[in-house]
Each structure stands twice: as structure tokens, then as C-alpha cells.
Amino acid sequence: MWAENSVFYQIVPIGLCGAPRVNPAPPEDEPGKHTVSRLGKLSDWIPHLQKLNVNALYLSPVFLSDSHGYDTRDYRRIDNRLGTNADFRAFVEQCHAAGIKVVIDAVFHHVGRNFWAFRDVRARKWDSPYRDWFLINFDGNSAYNDGFWYEGWEGHYSLVKLNLRNPAVADYLLDCVHFWVKEFGIDGLRLDVAYSLEKDFLRRLRREAQKIGVDFFLLGETLHGDYNQWVNADMLHSCTNYECYKGLYSALNSMNLFEIVHSLKRQFGPEYWTLYKGKHLLCFVDNHDVGRIASVLQRPEHLPLIYGLLFGMPGIPCLYYGSEWGVTGAKQRGSDDNLRPAFDAPEWNGLTDHIAVLAKAHRESDALCQGDFQDVVLTNRQTVFRRQTARETVYVAVNADERPYYAHFSAGTHKAVDLLTGKAWDIRNGCELPPYSVAYLKV
Numbered sequence: 001m002w003a004e005n006s007v008f009y010q011i012v013p014i015g016l017c018g019a020p021r022v023n024p025a026p027p028e029d030e031p032g033k034h035t036v037s038r039l040g041k042l043s044d045w046i047p048h049l050q051k052l053n054v055n056a057l058y059l060s061p062v063f064l065s066d067s068h069g070y071d072t073r074d075y076r077r078i079d080n081r082l083g084t085n086a087d088f089r090a091f092v093e094q095c096h097a098a099g100i101k102v103v104i105d106a107v108f109h110h111v112g113r114n115f116w117a118f119r120d121v122r123a124r125k126w127d128s129p130y131r132d133w134f135l136i137n138f139d140g141n142s143a144y145n146d147g148f149w150y151e152g153w154e155g156h157y158s159l160v161k162l163n164l165r166n167p168a169v170a171d172y173l174l175d176c177v178h179f180w181v182k183e184f185g186i187d188g189l190r191l192d193v194a195y196s197l198e199k200d201f202l203r204r205l206r207r208e209a210q211k212i213g214v215d216f217f218l219l220g221e222t223l224h225g226d227y228n229q230w231v232n233a234d235m236l237h238s239c240t241n242y243e244c245y246k247g248l249y250s251a252l253n254s255m256n257l258f259e260i261v262h263s264l265k266r267q268f269g270p271e272y273w274t275l276y277k278g279k280h281l282l283c284f285v286d287n288h289d290v291g292r293i294a295s296v297l298q299r300p301e302h303l304p305l306i307y308g309l310l311f312g313m314p315g316i317p318c319l320y321y322g323s324e325w326g327v328t329g330a331k332q333r334g335s336d337d338n339l340r341p342a343f344d345a346p347e348w349n350g351l352t353d354h355i356a357v358l359a360k361a362h363r364e365s366d367a368l369c370q371g372d373f374q375d376v377v378l379t380n381r382q383t384v385f386r387r388q389t390a391r392e393t394v395y396v397a398v399n400a401d402e403r404p405y406y407a408h409f410s411a412g413t414h415k416a417v418d419l420l421t422g423k424a425w426d427i428r429n430g431c432e433l434p435p436y437s438v439a440y441l442k443v
Contacts, residue, residue: 001237002101003188003217004280005369006056007311007359008318009049012288013062014069015340016321017041019081022067027114029080037083039091045321046098048346052324053359056101058190058219060288060340062088068336069105070192071112071158075176085183092184101187103217104180108173108201109193110152110159113144118160122146133169135161153193164198173201174208181212194220194230194239202235219282231279241281241315243267248285248309249293252302252400257383260309261375264385268314268373277372283315285323288340292322292329301436304354305400308438311358312387312396314373319359324352361419361440367392368440377407382433384409394419395441399433406432416441 013019017038025034049057061069064077078088092102111118117130125131125147126138140149143157153159162169180186191197191205202220209216220230222239230236244267247260267276285293285306297303303326311317325347329338362368371387371394378384381401387394395416399405407430414428419440425431427441 001217001280002215003056003219003238003316005363006101006316007052007054007363008056008058008103008282008316009052009054009321010058010060010284010287010318011042011045011321012060012069012340013039013042013082014060014079015288015337016045016342017082018342019079021337023065023073023079023081025080027073027119031077032084033080035080035084037087038081039078039083039087042091043094045346046094046100048348049100050098051348052319052352052356053363054319055099055363056103056187057095058103058318059105061105061107061192063107066112066114066158070107070110071114072107073112073114074116075173076179089184092186096185101217102185103188103190103219104184104186105192106177106189107192108162108164109196110161113158113160115160121148132166133163135163153196164201170201170204174205177205177208178212181216187215188217188219191218191220191236194236195222195225199229199235202230206235227276227279227281231276231281238280238282238316240287241267241283244281244283244313244315245285245290248306249296252306253296253298255400256380257398257400258378258380260313261378261383261385264313264373265375270372270374281315282318283310283313284318284320285310286320287318288320289336290339291331292320292327292339294323294326295328295330301402302400303351305398305436305438307351307355307358308396308398311355311362312368312385312394312398312438312440314371314387317359317362319355324355325349326351357420365392365394365419365440365442367394367442376409377430379405381405382407393443395427395439395443397431397433397437397439397441399435399437402435404432404434406430411441411443413443416443418442 064074064079065071121128135151137149151161218236220236220239223242247263251257251260367387371389374386376384382405384397409430416425416427
């Protein structure tokens with residue numbers, strides 16, 4: 001699967017392109033009206049992604065919606081605030097020409113109140129042929145005084161829960177997936193709130209994905225629990241690794257690298273009982289739902305190091321737009337708009353240089369993409385762990401302290417090359433790690 005050897009980059013198009021946060025077009029708007037083509041701005045970022053050594057783009061919702069994109073009106077139309085279907089098809093073609101795969105958000109758990117089928121229910125109530133597409137009680141009433149009660153997503157009644165146990169709903173959604181592949185040529189889906197989706201629906205989606213092609217990638221949003229529930233031969237190829245997301249920043253903020261290494265050993269260690277051997281989870285230090293890592297970390301010196309850990313540990317690394325040059329943004333109650341800002345153009349600085357080097361090393365290393373995990377040296381402030389395949393061995397070495405540290409270990413050789421700098425290291429009895437440093441030592 002191509003995703004296993006990729007570096008992902010996430011963009012929220014409605015945010016980056018500076019689209020209005022609330023869709024100004026009326027729900028009954030016809031295609032072509034009230035449409036502003038902003039997708040050309042995304043095209044301008046393709047050279048930036050290439051320079052950053054990214055080869056997979058994950059786009060948050062792009063389909064017609066009421067506001068933030070997760071309240072879909074129509075799964076077959078690109079949001080009028082972004083452009084037309086033809087605009088998006090052209091953008092995907094540009095990405096492919098640049099060697100970049102495209103994965104889009106599939107929001108299948110819920111829709112917006114102006115989703116065409118729910119609008120019909122609101123108008124005709126019991127007489128609507130779509131009344132069983134949702135979880136409705138006609139003896140109750142909603143917060144919007146619809147004359148009936150319905151289930152929303154986790155109490156958010158602007159997000160109307162779909163009845164995925166209804167075969168007609170599943171048929172419609174899966175037909176939309178085939179439409180997206182035919183119309184736009186996408187390479188995979190990121191399943192929003194996959195942890196709340198019906199597992200039978202996910203199994204059927206996997207079978208449909210196999211019809212599309214063996215390389216059609218299915219990624220699920222999961223928060224906690226055993227990820228094997230969703231990532232297996234019958235359902236998803238990968239999921240978001242929130243356990244290690246928390247472990248990464250918390251370990252550095254508390255100066256306790258035992259936390260992240262414990263999670264990695266639990267997930268990918270050499271013991272037979274470890275949870276996710278052979279699986280490639282999507283790993284990240286921030287995204288559209290959490291605070292920017294530059295705002296979360298307590299020590300700015302740790303910002304390059306957390307990316308060193310991200311690209312060195314098992315999994316598929318994913319960057320969030322803007323964070324590669326150190327954009328800040330704290331999580332706020334009631335709105336995530338400040339986490340999804342507009343930018344006139346991508347920026348580049350020393351942190352971006354560092355991340356581009358990490359991304360290149362990751363993509364070109366069999367050990368970093370496919371290798372196992374073995375803890376070698378671990379203190380509160382330093383870690384050395386080994387990534388190894390039959391073809392290659394790489395030691396990932398991180399010193400989170402302000403002082404140098406000599407890490408004692410035996411690699412069975414005295415010669416190593418740092419994949420990040422190209423410099424030779426003598427690791428006869430270990431090596432000295434400079435303050436606030438990261439190295440990928442290939443032996």
C-alpha cells in the first residue's frame with residue numbers, strides 16, 4: 001500500500017482559502033450560482049509540498065456544506081465557496097502530475113440540516129420517503145422546533161445522524177464514493193468519526209474499496225480504545241494514533257520520554273503481545289481539532305525534536321498546514337476557526353528546512369517506513385530506539401536536554417551515517433548527543 005511509504009500533509013480548504021465560515025448560498029441554490037473559485041489557491045501550494053518532500057495530501061471536507069464542512073448539504077457537489085467539480089478535478093490532476101496522492105474527508109456519520117434528504121423530511125415529515133434515513137421520533141420535537149426529534153452527533157443537532165443500518169443510506173453513500181473516484185480520481189478516504197460508524201458499514205466500504213483498486217486507502221479517525229477494532233483486513237487500512245499524539249507532547253513537556261516510548265513499546269515493541277505490529281497508523285503532532293504544537297510545547301527548543309520523533313517512530317507521519325513554519329494557535333472553547341486559518345502563501349524558515357530533511361529521510365528509508373521498534377536507551381530526557389528491516393537498520397537518537405549526553409549502546413559496528421546530515425558517526429560504544437538534537441543513524 002502506497003500510504004505506508006508516504007508523508008502526509010493536511011489542509012482545511014475552507015480555512016486556508018479564506019472562504020466564508022457560513023455558506024452564504026441558500027440551501028436550494030443551483031450548481032453554478034453563488035460559486036467562488038478559490039481552489040486555485042490550493043494549486044499554488046503544490047510546489048511547497050514538493051519542496052517539503054510530501055507525497056500525500058489529506059483534504060478536510062470539500063463538499064457542499066452549511067458552514068465548517070462537516071455539515072454536508074450535497075455529497076456530489078464541491079462546496080460553492082471553493083469552486084466547481086471541474087475545478088476540483090483539475091486540482092487533483094495537478095497533484096497527481098506532481099507525484100502527490102489525494103485523500104479526502106468522507107463524513108458519513110452525519111449531515112447538515114440542509115442536506116437534501118433531511119430538508120425533505122423537515123418539509124413533509126412522516127410523508128417523506130427519506131424519514132428512515134435518519135433516527136427520528138415524530139412524537140417529540142427538536143431544538144429547532146421541527147415538529148419531530150432526531151439524533152445528532154454527540155448532542156450537536158446541527159449535525160444530523162444518518163441511519164447507516166438502512167440499506168438505502170449505505171447504498172447512496174457507497175455510490176457517492178464510486179462517483180468521487182470516477183469524477184475526481186481520488187486515492188482514498190479519511191473517515192470522519194470512524195469510531196462512531198457502524199462496523200458493518202465499514203466492512204462493506206472495504207469491499208467496495210477493493211473493487212475500486214487494491215491501493216485505494218481507507219483511513220479512520222479514532223481517538224482511544226483498541227485500534228484493531230477498526231484497522232484490520234476487513235475494515236480500515238489505518239487510523240489516527242491519538243495515543244501517541246498525546247504521548248509526544250506530554251513526554252517533552254514533562255521531560256519524561258518514558259511516556260512516549262512506553263506507548264511505542266506497547267504498540268509496536270518486539271514482544272508477541274504488542275498491539276499493532278505490521279500496521280501503519282497515521283501519526284501527527286497537531287491537526288484541525290487540537291492546538292498547534294508550537295502553542296502546546298512549553299519549550300521552543302523541543303519543536304524540532306518532536307518532529308524528529310514523529311518521523312522516526314513507526315507510522316505514517318502527517319503534517320498540518322502552517323505548523324511546518326511554527327504557526328501558533330490555541331484550542332478555544334466553542335470554535336476551531338483559529339486552528340484553521342487562511343494564509344496568503346506558504347512560508348519557509350529553519351523549522352521548515354528541518355522538517356523537509358526529516359521527510360526526505362523517512363521516505364527514503366526502508367527501516368523508518370517499515371521497520372520494527374526496539375527500545376535501546378531511555379532516560380527522562382534522552383531516547384535511542386532502533387528501527388530495523390531485513391534491508392536496513394536505523395537508530396533514532398534524541399536528546400531533549402540543554403546539556404550533551406553520552407548514550408551507551410552497542411550497535412555491533414562502529415560506523416554510522418546520519419541520514420539527516422550525511423555525516424559519519426563513530427558509535428563504537430554508543431555516541432554523544434548534542435543538546436536539543438535528533439539524529440537518524442544508519443548502520
